Amino acid sequence: MFPSLCLRRLLPVRTPSGMRLSLGAAAASAFSCGALSLSPLRGARLASSSSSSSSSVTATQWPTAAARPTLARINAQSVIQSAIQTPSVIQARSASSATLSTNEREPETHRAVAYWYLFCAALVFAIVAVGGVTRLTESGLSITEWNLIKGMKPPRTEEEWLVEFEKYKLFPEYKLLNHNITLPEFKFIFYMEWGHRMLGRFIGLSFILPGLYFASRGYMSKSIRNRSILVAFLIGGQGVLGWYMVKSGLRQELMDAKSFHGVSQYWLAAHLGSAFVIYSILLLTGFEILRTSSRSARLISEQITTLLKVPGMRAFAMSTHQIAALVLLTAFSGAFVAGLDAGLVYNEFPFMGEGLMPSDMWALSDPTVMEKPIPKWRNLLENASAVQFNHRVLAMTTTAAVAGLWVFSRRFSLPKSTRIATNALLGVTALQVTLGITTLLNFVPVPLAAAHQSGSLLLLSTSLWLLHTLRRLPVK
Secondary structure, three states: OOOHHHHHEEEEEEOOOOOOEEEHHHHHHHHOOOOOOOHHHHHHHOOOOOOHHHHHHHHHHOOOOHHHHHHHHHHHHHHHHHHHHHHHHHHHHHHHHHHHHHHHHOOOOHHHHHHHHHHHHHHHHHHHHHHHHHOOOOOOOOOOEEEEEEHHHHOOOOOHHHHHHHHHOOOOHHOOOOOOHHHHHHHHHHHHHHHHHHHHHHHHHHHHHHHHHHHOOOOHHHHHHHHHHHHHHHHHHHHHHHHHHHHOOOOHHHHHHHOOOOOOOOHHHHHHHHHHHHHHHHHHHHHHHHOOOOOOOHHHHHHHHOOOOOHHHHHHHHHHHHHHHHOOOOHHHHHHHHOHHHHHHHOOOEEEEEEEEEOOOOHHOOOOOOOOOOOOHHHHOOHHHHHHHHHHHHHHHHHHHHHHHHHHHHHOOOOOHHHHHHHHHHHOOOHHHHHHHHHHOOOOOHHHHHHHHHHHHHHHHHHHHHHHOOOOOOOO
8 A cells, every 4th residue: 555655645746738637646547547557566476376474475565665765756757657648649549540540431532533534524525526517417317216225236238228218208307408318418417426326325334334443442532432423424314415405306396397407406505515514524523633642732732722812813713713604604505506507697797787786686576576476585595696696795705704814814923834724715715716706707617617616615624724723622
C-alpha cells in the first residue's frame, strides 16, 4: 500500500495543457490502464517459491526504506507523463483510423477512368456530326423499324434490298418528297441511317462494358460511380428518344400536311439536346478526374481559391457558367431550325425581308391569317420564320456575351490555361458565326450545314473548358 499512500500525500499539479491533475487520481487511472507498472513486485512474488519463509517474501515484495521515496517520485512522473500524453496519442490514432476507414469507403478514381470518359465524349461528338449529315441528306426515315439486335445486319442480297425499299415506299417521306428515288439512292440513305444507329450501339457498349470493369476493380469513387450510372441511363434514353423521333416522321397523318419537314422538331430538339447534355457530363467529368488525380491537384485548388478572392474574379467565373448555358440554349434552338427547315427562309443577313424582324413573325397566331390560330408560345416553336429569328437573336446574344467576357478578362492576371481558353472561346465563336451566316446565305449546303452543327459542339466544348479552369474541385 506504500506507493499509493505516498501519491495521495503529494500536492495536485497542473499539466502543460492547463488541466489540474491529482496524482492520487492519476495513479488510480494509471493502475487501471497499466500506466503505473508494478511488474517488478509481481515478478518478485512469482519468483518466490512456496517453501520460502514469510520474512523472505516480505523482503522480496517491498523495497528498502531508502529507496521508497525514489520509487514514488519515479512512478509519479510516469503517471503524469502518461496522463498528459494519452489524449494526444488516442486522438492521433483515432484520426489515423478515421483516415483509413475513409479511404476504404471512398477509393480514389483511377486516371484510366478519365481517359475512358473522354473517349466516350469523342464518340458522342462523332455521332452528333454523323447525325447532322443524316438529317441533312434526309436519311433518317429510310429504316422504318427498330430492332436492337436484328437491325445490326444490313440487307445483303438484292431481294433483301427490295424488301426494305418497299417498306420505305409505304410512308409519307417517299410519297411526298422522294417518290422519284432509285434503289441505289435508297441504299445510300439507308447506309447513312444504319451507320448512325450502329455508332449509337457502339457508344452504349463502349460506356457500359468498361464501366462495369472499372466498378468491379474499385477504380471509381462512389460519386463517379453514381454519375456513370446516370450517364448509362441517359445513353439508353437517347436511343429511345431517337426512335420516337423517327416514329414521328412515319405518321400517316403527315400526308394531309401542307408541307413535309420530316420528323417532329420537338423530338429532334429533345434528341439533339440530350446528346449535348451527355457530351457535357462526359467532358467535364473527364477533366475533373484528370485534375483531382494529378500530383499538383492541391496546388491548383489553392491557386484557384486565391484567384477567386480577387475583386471581380468571382463574377467573371460565374459568367463562364452563364455563357456555357447560353451556348447550349442556342444549339437547342438550332434543332428547331433544322426540324422545320427554317434555314431555307429569309436567306439574307442581317435583315429578314424589310426589317430585322420578319413580317410573318406571328403568322400562325394571327386569326386574320389562320382559321385556327395557335397560342403565341407555339408560334415561336412552329413558325419557321419565328424559329429562325429566335436562333439569330440567341446567336448574336451569345456572340456579344463572349466578346464582353473577353474584354472583361483583360482586367485580370489569369492563369495560362484560363487565358488560352478565353482566347479560344472568342476565336471559335467568330468561326461559328461565320459558318452560320455563310450557310444561310448559300441556302444550307450539306458540307457547310454539317460543319455549322459540329461547330456548335466545338463551341460548347471550349466554353466548358474555360468553365473548368476556374472550378474549385474537392481534393483528398
